[in-house]
Amino acid sequence: MITGSIVALVTPMHSGSLAIDWSSLEALVEWHIAEGTNAIVAVGTTGESATLSVAEHASVIEFIVKKVAGRVPVIAGTGANSTAEAIHLTQTAKAVGADACLLVTPYYNKPTQNGLYQHFKAISEAVDVDQILYNVPGRTACDMLPDTIIALSKLNNIVGVKEATGDLSRVPMLLEGCNEGFAIYSGDDATARELMQMGGHGDISVTANVAPRLMSEMCAAAMSGNLERSNELDLVLVHLHSALFVEANPIPVKWAVSQMGMIENVLRLPMTSLSKEYFTTVSQAMRSASVN
Numbered sequence: 422m423i424t425g426s427i428v429a430l431v432t433p434m435h436s437g438s439l440a441i442d443w444s445s446l447e448a449l450v451e452w453h454i455a456e457g458t459n460a461i462v463a464v465g466t467t468g469e470s471a472t473l474s475v476a477e478h479a480s481v482i483e484f485i486v487k488k489v490a491g492r493v494p495v496i497a498g499t500g501a502n503s504t505a506e507a508i509h510l511t512q513t514a515k516a517v518g519a520d521a522c523l524l525v526t527p528y529y530n531k532p533t534q535n536g537l538y539q540h541f542k543a544i545s546e547a548v549d550v551d552q553i554l555y556n557v558p559g560r561t562a563c564d565m566l567p568d569t570i571i572a573l574s575k576l577n578n579i580v581g582v583k584e585a586t587g588d589l590s591r592v593p594m595l596l597e598g599c600n601e602g603f604a605i606y607s608g609d610d611a612t613a614r615e616l617m618q619m620g621g622h623g624d625i626s627v628t629a630n631v632a633p634r635l636m637s638e639m640c641a642a643a644m645s646g647n648l649e650r651s652n653e654l655d656l657v658l659v660h661l662h663s664a665l666f667v668e669a670n671p672i673p674v675k676w677a678v679s680q681m682g683m684i685e686n687v688l689r690l691p692m693t694s695l696s697k698e699y700f701t702t703v704s705q706a707m708r709s710a711s712v713n
Contacts, residue, residue, distance in 0.1 A: 422580070422604050423494045423521065424622045424644065425459030426637040428629035429467035431675055432481060433684040441477060443484065445684045450488045452683070457637035458493065458629060461485060462523055465498035466560065467627055467671045472689040478510065483517035496625075500525030500555060504540050511548040521551035523583060523625070528561035534569045545576045552578055557585035557608060567594040574599035583608040583625045584616070592619045610662040614655040617643035627670055628661050631677045632710050657710050664706035667699045677703055681713065 430453070433445035453461060463485040464470045464478050473481065482497045489495050497514035499522040501507040511522045526532075527540060545552060554573060558564035564586070571594075573579050582599075584591060585608025595605050596619070604622040607613035613624035617640060629636040635658055642651035665673045672688065676695035679686035680703075686694055695703065707713075 422602060422622060423460050423496070424604070424640075425624075426457070426629050426633065426640040427460040427462060427496065427606065427623055427625045428453055428458045428633060428636075429462045429465045429625055429627055430485070431630055431671055431678055431684065432464065432468040432473065434687040434689065436685050436687050439687065439689055441473075441481065442684065442687075446481070446484065447488050449678075449683060450485060453629075453633050454489070454492050456633035458633045459623070459637060459640070460494040460496060460520075461489065462496045462498060462625055463519070465523055465555075465625070466525070466557070467630065467674060468498060469671065469689060469692065470498050470500075472692070475510070475513075479513045479517060482514050482519055486518040494520040496521045496523050496553065498523045498525070500527075502527040502530050504543050507540070508544050508547045511544055511550065511552070515548055515550040519550070521553055521580065522548075523553045523555050525555040525557065526561050526563045526565050528563060531563055534566055537563070537565050537569055538572055541573050541579065542576060545573075545579050549578060551580045553580060553604070553606070554582040555585070555608065556582060559585070567591050567598065570595060571598035574603040580604060581606055581622070585609050587612045589615055589619065592616055592621060596620050610665070611659075614639060614643050614651055618646075618648060618651065627665050627674050628658060630674050631661060631665070631681070631707065632658060632712050635710060660706035660709045661712070664699075664703045667702055668695060673699065673703050676700075677707055677712075680704070680707070 433442035499510035581604030
């Protein structure tokens with residue numbers, strides 16, 4: 422089981438050309454490993470999967486897998502609102518060596534719960550690779566309910582869920598109902614500590630892009646049952662958890678990482694740069710977590 426602080430990694434891009442900045446991406450990978458990040462998600466929401474071509478998508482995953490070289494697990498974002506496309510992306514990720522795939526619920530077309538079950542079952546049967554479900558209704562207009570997740574947990578290679586609703590009342594239902602060994606990850610930094618203290622297995626995190634060591638230490642403390650230490654560390658991070666969502670992710674986090682001198686502040690349309698009115702908010706949150 423993959424556990425701990427799992428960074429949903431940004432995808433650096435060059436200004437002007439908007440091409441992927443491979444040297445900055447390599448530097449980010451090395452930094453995260455040195456800072457104690459436990460696993461890396463390549464080309465998730467934070468990695469701007471929606472505006473990368475299929476060829477770029479595969480290239481970023483392969484590049485990260487090669488640079489990581491087995492030092493931590495690499496989870497590839499391969500979800501789509503077309504089942505056939507999701508299967509293709511998942512097959513591609515497996516072929517380039519990803520350890521697991523992260524599959525968001527189909528966005529925009531609003532399937533039923535049975536449609537969700539059949540979608541993920543089809544991907545599971547088509548590609549023999551570990552698969553993690555991703556439920557984020559605030560972005561997809563599609564909420565995968567606990568009973569559906571529990572049913573999918575019975576399939577051999579569906580090994581976990583990234584639950585990004587922030588609804589902690591779902592956690593006990595999932596922990597009790599899902600197959601033994603099925604991982605429950607937070608996808609909501611603001612409630613991640615509590616989810617792990619309840620028995621969850623990690624956090625697929627935006628905040629980890631900015632404060633990877635603190636996030637790794639907080640996750641470890643929360644999962645080990647050290648309530649006092651995990652509460653203390655999360656209190657340092659709490660303003661970052663909030664500030665990194667003042668506009669749609671990854672707008673604030675890319676600006677923050679650029680302020681750290683690690684990437685250019687470049688996004689592809691329709692994503693735009695952070696509004697100036699939020700510069701102080703994000704800067705102050707970074708300072709509160711001793712991020713420079």
